[in-house]
Amino acid sequence: MKYTEQEIEKIVQEVVKHAILNDGNNALKQDISVAETPANNDMQMCDQEGVFNKMSDAIDAAHNTYLTFGNYSMKDRQRFVDAIKRLTLDEKHKLARMVVDETNLGNYEDKILKHELAAMTYGTEILYTSSKTGDTGLSLIEMAPFGVIGATTPVTNPTETIINNSISMIAAGNTVVFNAHPSSKNVCAYLVDRINKVIQEVGGPANIITMVREPSMESLNEMSQSPKINLLVGTGGPGLVRALLKSGKKAIGAGAGNPPVVVDETAIIPKAAKDIIAGHSFDNNIVCILEKEVFVVDRVANELIENMKQNGAFYITKEQTDKLVDLVLEADSGTNPTGCSFQNRKLHIKKQWVGKDAYKYLEQIGVTFSSKPKCIICEVDFNHPFVQLELLMPILPIVRVQNVDEGINLAVKAEHGNRHTAMMHSQNISNISKFAKAINTTIFVKNAPSLAGIGVNSESVISFTIAGPTGEGITTAKTFTRARHCVLVDGFRII
Numbered sequence: 001m002k003y004t005e006q007e008i009e010k011i012v013q014e015v016v017k018h019a020i021l022n023d024g025n026n027a028l029k030q031d032i033s034v035a036e037t038p039a040n041n042d043m044q045m046c047d048q049e050g051v052f053n054k055m056s057d058a059i060d061a062a063h064n065t066y067l068t069f070g071n072y073s074m075k076d077r078q079r080f081v082d083a084i085k086r087l088t089l090d091e092k093h094k095l096a097r098m099v100v101d102e103t104n105l106g107n108y109e110d111k112i113l114k115h116e117l118a119a120m121t122y123g124t125e126i127l128y129t130s131s132k133t134g135d136t137g138l139s140l141i142e143m144a145p146f147g148v149i150g151a152t153t154p155v156t157n158p159t160e161t162i163i164n165n166s167i168s169m170i171a172a173g174n175t176v177v178f179n180a181h182p183s184s185k186n187v188c189a190y191l192v193d194r195i196n197k198v199i200q201e202v203g204g205p206a207n208i209i210t211m212v213r214e215p216s217m218e219s220l221n222e223m224s225q226s227p228k229i230n231l232l233v234g235t236g237g238p239g240l241v242r243a244l245l246k247s248g249k250k251a252i253g254a255g256a257g258n259p260p261v262v263v264d265e266t267a268i269i270p271k272a273a274k275d276i277i278a279g280h281s282f283d284n285n286i287v288c289i290l291e292k293e294v295f296v297v298d299r300v301a302n303e304l305i306e307n308m309k310q311n312g313a314f315y316i317t318k319e320q321t322d323k324l325v326d327l328v329l330e331a332d333s334g335t336n337p338t339g340c341s342f343q344n345r346k347l348h349i350k351k352q353w354v355g356k357d358a359y360k361y362l363e364q365i366g367v368t369f370s371s372k373p374k375c376i377i378c379e380v381d382f383n384h385p386f387v388q389l390e391l392l393m394p395i396l397p398i399v400r401v402q403n404v405d406e407g408i409n410l411a412v413k414a415e416h417g418n419r420h421t422a423m424m425h426s427q428n429i430s431n432i433s434k435f436a437k438a439i440n441t442t443i444f445v446k447n448a449p450s451l452a453g454i455g456v457n458s459e460s461v462i463s464f465t466i467a468g469p470t471g472e473g474i475t476t477a478k479t480f481t482r483a484r485h486c487v488l489v490d491g492f493r494i495i
């Protein structure tokens with residue numbers, strides 16, 4: 001008797017399903033109730049591996065893969081993760097170029113570093129089993145996968161987030177469906193294809209990560225509602241995080257930030273200025289953790305500004321700042337404006353000005369310069385929209401304060417309760433502790449650029465998904481596991 005490829009696929013699925021059901025120890029058993037997925041051949045994959053025309057097919061394919069993923073060992077998972085890391089380092093230049101060309105955000109050189117960072121994401125080495133023994137026996141706590149994760153990625157770090165999330169989530173034993181930001185869909189599809197191929201080259205299954213070719217709010221909604229998705233992870237702005245939290249599913253939300261910097265009179269000012277400009281101007285400021293506004297004690301403000309200029313910042317006057325406001329911000333339309341109040345208007349950012357090179361803003365407002373600056377600095381009041389809005393542009397507003405307490409108070413307000421990231425430059429441990437406690441952010445960096453918060457020249461951990469609102473913090477493979485307790489009550493002990 002001859003079988004078609006489709007029939008063979010279905011038979012294999014049935015065999016795998018029964019093998020899993022008959023294995024009482026298998027963690028996949030719980031998911032079989034929703035395992036009625038079509039065979040992969042019925043799905044409309046594009047000409048790229050893991051990229052599907054319909055979200056339902058992307059979900060089914062990742063779900064099918066998950067059903068057998070438990071058969072792979074931790075060593076296998078690490079091999080897949082290593083393949084992603086190698087691919088990232090091999091293709092970092094190409095990916096950086098493709099991201100800049102498609103999104104028109106940030107700059108090529110910094111994106112290369114971002115890919116190097118993504119390749120440093122922890123794999124299985126961060127997962128461990130803990131145990132407790134006592135008079136009544138032994139208890140093991142193991143880190144099990146969630147299942148199929150639905151992950152949404154931002155336009156500001158599109159490929160970096162897919163690499164970082166894929167490494168963490170696969171190391172933890174999950175498969176992943178991505179809903180990429182529509183303005184980065186081509187480079188994301190390219191990457192999903194390449195990741196699937198390199199994983200298969202080292203003996204892994206197909207469709208370990210998938211995505212929909214034309215991502216949209218509708219496809220995101222479909223992903224959030226699907227019973228085959230066990231966990232939602234959203235990296236993006238506040239609208240996305242709110243939408244995921246309303247889904248009724250377990251959701252990890254990595255939302256917006258507006259990281260303030262406080263500089264007090266004890267800071268080593270030349271170093272503070274250098275660090276602030278290095279962090280702020282990275283990738284034209286489109287990364288969520290980067291310095292967005294500075295509060296500096298008046299006594300050292302002039303020295304800080306002079307040192308910033310020496311490190312590539314371009315200082316603009318009040319009149320030029322007003323012109324810049326008109327260039328990069330616009331009034332909210334509609335009857336219920338939500339932006340930042342300024343001069344009797346409610347303002348929000350013009351998306352077309354996010355993440356451009358600093359000199360382009362200067363050109364537009366008619367300011368001449370001798371060499372291309374890294375960023376623009378200006379002096380403003382606390383209520384200025386450049387302080388209040390998350391600009392994601394190389395424009396750094398500076399607010400003078402009378403003393404450190406005023407600086408801390410205003411910085412806490414400017415962070416808007418995002419609980420994301422804050423920086424301080426100070427040699428006074430009491431001031432540092434006071435600010436760290438008051439601002440209560442997920443990442444707090446002292447006497448270094450913000451990038452130290454995600455492992456650049458520091459002992460911190462790299463991630464492109466910093467879960468402030470939902471509290472998981474800097475996400476790693478550990479974040480994407482479920483704690484499962486195995487309890488043995490027979491007095492087994494070796495002491």
Ligand code: NAD
Nearest residue numbers: 154155180181236237239240243254255256257288465466
């Ligand atoms: P964005 O919120 O516009 O888009 C992110 C994703 O969410 C996209 O796929 C988009 O289609 C979707 N989306 C947007 N609004 C939505 C809504 N109302 N409902 C459902 N889905 C929605 O964000 P972006 O411009 O791509 O990225 C920049 C933002 O992301 C900034 O606010 C930045 O701070 C934040 N961000 C946070 C982290 C973090 O780790 N916390 C990392 C990167 C970016």
